[in-house]
Amino acid sequence: MCVDKLNAQTPCDGLLPLTIGTVSVTEVDPGAIHAVSAFQGQAKSLSEAMKAAHGMALPAPNRATGKSGARAVWFGPGQTMLIGPAPDPSLSAYAAVVDQSDAWAVVRLEGDGAEDVLARLVPVDLRPQNFKRGYTARTLLFHMTASITRVGEKAFQIMVFRSMATSLVNDLQRAMEGVAARG
Amino acid sequence: MRITCPYCGERDRREFYYRGAAVDLDRPAPDAGPEAWDDFVYLRDNPAGETRDLWYHEGGCGAWIVVTRNTLTHEISATEPASGGKR
Numbered sequence: 001m002c003v004d005k006l007n008a009q010t011p012c013d014g015l016l017p018l019t020i021g022t023v024s025v026t027e028v029d030p031g032a033i034h035a036v037s038a039f040q041g042q043a044k045s046l047s048e049a050m051k052a053a054h055g056m057a058l059p060a061p062n063r064a065t066g067k068s069g070a071r072a073v074w075f076g077p078g079q080t081m082l083i084g085p086a087p088d089p090s091l092s093a094y095a096a097v098v099d100q101s102d103a104w105a106v107v108r109l110e111g112d113g114a115e116d117v118l119a120r121l122v123p124v125d126l127r128p129q130n131f132k133r134g135y136t137a138r139t140l141l142f143h144m145t146a147s148i149t150r151v152g153e154k155a156f157q158i159m160v161f162r163s164m165a166t167s168l169v170n171d172l173q174r175a176m177e178g179v180a181a182r183g
Numbered sequence: 184m185r186i187t188c189p190y191c192g193e194r195d196r197r198e199f200y201y202r203g204a205a206v207d208l209d210r211p212a213p214d215a216g217p218e219a220w221d222d223f224v225y226l227r228d229n230p231a232g233e234t235r236d237l238w239y240h241e242g243g244c245g246a247w248i249v250v251t252r253n254t255l256t257h258e259i260s261a262t263e264p265a266s267g268g269k270r
Binding site (some may be wrong): 096 | 190192193194195197198240241242243244245254264266
């Protein structure tokens with residue numbers, strides 16, 4: 001066995017980047033990804049510890065805190081995904097911290113009409129008047145469960161299970177072609 | 184059909200999985216006797232009117248939700264987390 005010849009691949013290796021019309025998809029190197037779930041009644045202390053260690057509070061439901069390179073994204077009741085930095089050991093006093101690095105495909109969808117592309121796939125209103133920067137949604141992207149966060153005026157961060165990376169790119173590409181064809 | 188998730192807000196029905204009557208939340212004690220268990224496992228009401236269902240926000244935040252709806256009018260009058268308090 002030539003174990004020394006194994007090379008790590010990103011989830012969307014060979015699939016991205018992709019630009020169709022005015023919209024592009026690029027793969028994001030998210031850094032570390034950890035699920036952080038506060039113990040019963042410890043959400044406040046956890047938020048304080050997050051602020052002290054990583055400079056961002058625990059996000060409220062349907063919101064994300066932080067910025068590119070270090071984000072905390074609400075992922076469900078009592079669950080936050082810390083994306084970017086390795087979690088500070090102090091968090092473990094208030095929360096279960098589980099390493100999920102490499103389990104998620106993370107992409108950035110950007111450009112004029114990015115909402116129109118997602119409107120073909122996602123049953124949630126993601127237009128800027130209803131879904132501002134820092135808003136996040138756990139929802140479906142076509143048939144996949146996904147986490148969608150607005151990270152810029154015309155930019156979204158999309159996360160799906162790593163095993164779904166090919167389907168994600170395929171579905172985004174089809175929707176992008178449809179939007180571009182309308183001119 | 185739209186269902187209001189207590190966490191995510193109003194969402195499309197396709198994000199949810201239907202479990203059944205919310206009797207699952209009223210599980211009898213292990214020693215409650217065969218009659219109570221027979222009732223819990225097999226016997227279901229079929230109300231013409233208000234009913235309480237368990238739905239799972241599968242394509243969303245993963246919360247179990249108690250949905251109170253009317254089988255005659257299809258009106259949904261309330262949704263709440265099955266876990267009781269919000270987290």
